[in-house]
Amino acid sequence: MEGESLQHKPTGIPKAASTRIPQFSSSVSGANGLHEMTNSQSNVRSQPMSSISAMNGLKRGVPTPAIQPEPKRKPLSEQAGEFPAKSTASQPTSRNVRSMTLKDIGRSNHTSINGAPGSRHTSNSSYSSTNGFAYSVGPCNRPASRQRISHNRARSTTRTGRPATSMGTREEGNGSNVSEIEEKIGKMDTEFQKVKEFMTMTEKDSAIAKEELEMLKKRAVSLEDQRNNLQAERAQLLDRLADAERQARNLNIDIQDQQRRHDKYCEELIADHQKKITAKVDDYEHQMDKVAKLQQEFEEKCGAEAESRLENLSHENKDLRSALERQRRDHEHDVHLLHDDLERQSRRIRDMEEKLRKAEEDQRALQTDIDDNVNTIKRLRKRAEDAEERLSKDQGHLGGQIKSLSQLLDSSSTRIQSLEQEHKATQSDYQRKIQEVEVAAQKRIDEETKLLRDRLIKEEERRHKLFEQVQELKGNIRVMCRIKPPADPESDALIRFNPRMSELDEEKIDGVSIPTEREDFREPGKMIPGKPKEFNFERVFDDHCTNKDVFDEISQLVQSVMDGKKVCIFCYGQTGSGKTFTMSRKGDGIIPRTQDMIFSEVDRLKALGWEYTVEGSYLEVYQDKLYDLLASRNSKPEPLSVDPIGEDLNIKGHSFILLQEERDLDEMVRTADNNRHTAATAMNDRSSRSHSILVLKIRGTKTNEDGEIVKTRKGTLNLIDLAGSESPDKARGDQIYKEGVEINSSLSYLRTVLSSLGQGKTEGVDFRSYTLTQLLRPSLGKGCRTLMFVMVSPLKENENETIRSLEFARDAQKVKMGGNGGAAKNRK
Numbered sequence: 001m002e003g004e005s006l007q008h009k010p011t012g013i014p015k016a017a018s019t020r021i022p023q024f025s026s027s028v029s030g031a032n033g034l035h036e037m038t039n040s041q042s043n044v045r046s047q048p049m050s051s052i053s054a055m056n057g058l059k060r061g062v063p064t065p066a067i068q069p070e071p072k073r074k075p076l077s078e079q080a081g082e083f084p085a086k087s088t089a090s091q092p093t094s095r096n097v098r099s100m101t102l103k104d105i106g107r108s109n110h111t112s113i114n115g116a117p118g119s120r121h122t123s124n125s126s127y128s129s130t131n132g133f134a135y136s137v138g139p140c141n142r143p144a145s146r147q148r149i150s151h152n153r154a155r156s157t158t159r160t161g162r163p164a165t166s167m168g169t170r171e172e173g174n175g176s177n178v179s180e181i182e183e184k185i186g187k188m189d190t191e192f193q194k195v196k197e198f199m200t201m202t203e204k205d206s207a208i209a210k211e212e213l214e215m216l217k218k219r220a221v222s223l224e225d226q227r228n229n230l231q232a233e234r235a236q237l238l239d240r241l242a243d244a245e246r247q248a249r250n251l252n253i254d255i256q257d258q259q260r261r262h263d264k265y266c267e268e269l270i271a272d273h274q275k276k277i278t279a280k281v282d283d284y285e286h287q288m289d290k291v292a293k294l295q296q297e298f299e300e301k302c303g304a305e306a307e308s309r310l311e312n313l314s315h316e317n318k319d320l321r322s323a324l325e326r327q328r329r330d331h332e333h334d335v336h337l338l339h340d341d342l343e344r345q346s347r348r349i350r351d352m353e354e355k356l357r358k359a360e361e362d363q364r365a366l367q368t369d370i371d372d373n374v375n376t377i378k379r380l381r382k383r384a385e386d387a388e389e390r391l392s393k394d395q396g397h398l399g400g401q402i403k404s405l406s407q408l409l410d411s412s413s414t415r416i417q418s419l420e421q422e423h424k425a426t427q428s429d430y431q432r433k434i435q436e437v438e439v440a441a442q443k444r445i446d447e448e449t450k451l452l453r454d455r456l457i458k459e460e461e462r463r464h465k466l467f468e469q470v471q472e473l474k475g476n477i478r479v480m481c482r483i484k485p486p487a488d489p490e491s492d493a494l495i496r497f498n499p500r501m502s503e504l505d506e507e508k509i510d511g512v513s514i515p516t517e518r519e520d521f522r523e524p525g526k527m528i529p530g531k532p533k534e535f536n537f538e539r540v541f542d543d544h545c546t547n548k549d550v551f552d553e554i555s556q557l558v559q560s561v562m563d564g565k566k567v568c569i570f571c572y573g574q575t576g577s578g579k580t581f582t583m584s585r586k587g588d589g590i591i592p593r594t595q596d597m598i599f600s601e602v603d604r605l606k607a608l609g610w611e612y613t614v615e616g617s618y619l620e621v622y623q624d625k626l627y628d629l630l631a632s633r634n635s636k637p638e639p640l641s642v643d644p645i646g647e648d649l650n651i652k653g654h655s656f657i658l659l660q661e662e663r664d665l666d667e668m669v670r671t672a673d674n675n676r677h678t679a680a681t682a683m684n685d686r687s688s689r690s691h692s693i694l695v696l697k698i699r700g701t702k703t704n705e706d707g708e709i710v711k712t713r714k715g716t717l718n719l720i721d722l723a724g725s726e727s728p729d730k731a732r733g734d735q736i737y738k739e740g741v742e743i744n745s746s747l748s749y750l751r752t753v754l755s756s757l758g759q760g761k762t763e764g765v766d767f768r769s770y771t772l773t774q775l776l777r778p779s780l781g782k783g784c785r786t787l788m789f790v791m792v793s794p795l796k797e798n799e800n801e802t803i804r805s806l807e808f809a810r811d812a813q814k815v816k817m818g819g820n821g822g823a824a825k826n827r828k
């Protein structure tokens with residue numbers, strides 16, 4: 001036994017205990033594999049053989065080793081260093097263990113846990129043969145437990161001297177075995193937790209490794225791209241280099257060619273010139289010879305003939321010389337030109353040489369670039385290869401993990417798909433339900449809308465009736481007064497209007513009194529207070545009131561036009577008293593406000609099943625003649641005539657304009673204003689001496705669900721700005737006087753007509769005497785509503801005219817029917 005134990009030298013290094021990774025021994029052989037030695041055993045063995053013999057002797061009855069002085073123990077680390085290399089190689093040391101990667105450890109654990117043949121199996125068999133704990137499964141610190149078991153065994157051997165059998169061990173520790181097992185289970189649990197943690201870490205590592213793999217793949221792709229780009233660049237550079245070389249070669253050949261040609265040309269030229277010069281010189285010499293001969297002959301003959309010939313010859317000679325001189329100069333010039341040419345050619349050659357040099361430099365630079373690029377490509381290729389290598393390594397490492405992760409991913413995808421399908425099904429179910437709810441809600445809304453609409457229609461009808469009653473109570477001819485504010489209240493002398501507050505509404509004025517004076521008959525020239533003149537109307541607008549206040553008061557009349565009534569609103573008063581200001585667009589008066597109201601009413605009533613059409617015309621009565629204010633004023637306008645028959649206003653040869661929206665009406669009013677203004681300028685403020693009438697015909701039809709017309713309404717609204725009512729003044733000229741008389745007549749006839757109507761006459765009232773009344777006939781008949789605004793000036797200087805206007809208004813009001821308030825008070 002001891003011999004065997006000695007063969008299995010323990011490492012002496014606590015194995016698994018030194019690392020957090022569970023370790024399993026792979027070098028335990030058979031049942032004896034558990035015979036690792038305790039420190040004391042080891043110490044015993046490290047003694048010399050004599051000591052061993054002594055120990056052997058102990059078995060034979062020698063005193064117990066306890067009385068033997070124990071040699072001093074070496075520290076474990078030292079002991080570890082003493083073990084033979086074979087032993088440490090067969091079992092991983094803690095250093096070896098640390099140098100393993102986590103993945104490797106994981107793999108080894110994984111294999112062990114799965115019960116693959118290997119270390120675990122061996123361990124298990126070892127355990128089963130020693131302490132019967134064969135069913136131990138899962139990760140656990142087996143070497144530790146094994147150490148402990150060995151230790152127990154060794155201790156029991158030492159203490160009792162009993163042979164160490166497995167049975168013996170079980171018998172000895174029956175009680176402690178349970179706790180030991182529990183302890184083991186506890187440790188196993190701990191180890192299991194550790195392995196679990198380790199698995200979690202491995203999963204994280206796997207995710208990181210996957211990411212790294214992706215990155216490396218991307219990097220490899222980009223490196224590949226770079227390599228391709230560089231290769232393409234290199235190919236381009238090589239092409240360019242080849243081109244440059246070709247060019248340089250061609251240039252060289254060109255230069256050499258040119259040089260050769262030039263040299264030849266120069267040589268030829270020089271030879272040619274040389275030849276010519278030689279010929280000339282020869283010729284010259286020949287001539288000279290001839291001259292000499294002739295000289296000689298002359299001398300010989302000495303005759304006059306000879307003299308003259310000599311002279312001729314000398315002339316010829318001179319000519320020849322000068323010709324020769326010219327030729328020489330020409331030749332010199334040619335030579336000079338040739339030199340220049342030569343110079344130029346040399347310069348060109350130098351340029352070409354320079355270019356060639358540069359081309360060579362470029363070539364060198366290109367070559368350097370190419371070399372650099374080749375090096376870069378090599379470097380990159382190397383890096384790419386390294387990266388590929390790393391990648392393939394990593395791929396190898398990560399393959400397994402990726403596979404399991406892919407499986408997980410697949411199962412997750414399947415789950416997601418099924419969840420999506422569930423979600424879709426739920427969604428369509430929801431949508432169906434929502435649609436059902438929507439349909440039901442819409443149905444209810446439709447029903448309630450119909451109910452509300454019916455109620456609204458009934459309410460509208462009630463309102464219509466009540467409104468009619470109120471209007472009837474107010475009377476058919478109503479009069480309101482407006483006092484214009486003074487332009488300069490500080491310095492203007494003003495009429496003292498004493499207001500009378502309404503009994504029905506204390507914030508409103510419904511009457512004014514104007515103090516009067518009369519001469520004291522006892523003392524002529526002395527003025528004493530007379531009886532104040534009192535005027536009561538439906539409403540008096542003082543100088544603080546605005547056009548809005550005015551319209552608020554009369555808007556119900558406009559409303560009754562929508563209800564099918566014929567309404568006539570006119571402004572009466574002296575020139576400058578504020579008629580146009582109250583009525584027109586300029587002061588944001590009744591006309592623009594009426595426009596707004598009519599078209600918003602058209603929209604409102606549309607919702608109650610009414611369809612309205614609005615037609616309009618803008619007319620002017622000047623000198624008792626009717627004109628269309630919308631007709632162009634470029635040529636003299638033709639007067640129109642009113643058709644005296646029929647309930648509606650019809651003007652011969654004139655048609656009303658269909659106004660589809662408020663903008664059309666606004667446009668029409670603008671045109672009329674412009675035309676009136678043009679006429680006023682051309683004809684000395686004609687606007688003050690003409691009546692302008694805006695006529696709006698408003699037709700409403702109501703249809704039932706079958707499209708049949710069940711109700712119709714025909715309303716007409718006349719908005720009239722009358723001419724100034726002051727007494728004709730002869731001093732202002734014949735024309736103005738004539739116009740004044742005409743205006744007065746038409747206004748007083750209007751009063752007569754109003755008076756007749758007020759007395760309840762419906763027949764026999766003559767409207768035809770004046771164009772104004774003829775025009776207003778359809779709006780002044782039975783059931784029509786008329787509102788007269790009397791505009792007055794606040795200035796003392798206009799007091800008489802103001803009082804006259806107020807009296808006219810009072811008279812008009814006196815004849816009103818069915819009214820109350822003002823008329824009754826005036827009668828008192």
Ligand SMILES: Nc1ncnc2c1ncn2[C@@H]1O[C@H](COP(=O)(O)OP(=O)(O)OP(=O)(O)O)[C@@H](O)[C@H]1O
Nearest residue numbers: 484485574575576577578579580581687688723724
């Ligand atoms: N309530 C008012 N507030 C402020 N200014 C007013 C008022 N009424 C009239 N005016 C001003 O008085 C001047 C004369 O008014 P407007 O032209 O309306 O008189 P009119 O009676 O129409 O005269 P005509 O008979 O000549 O047409 C205008 O400059 C106008 O702006």
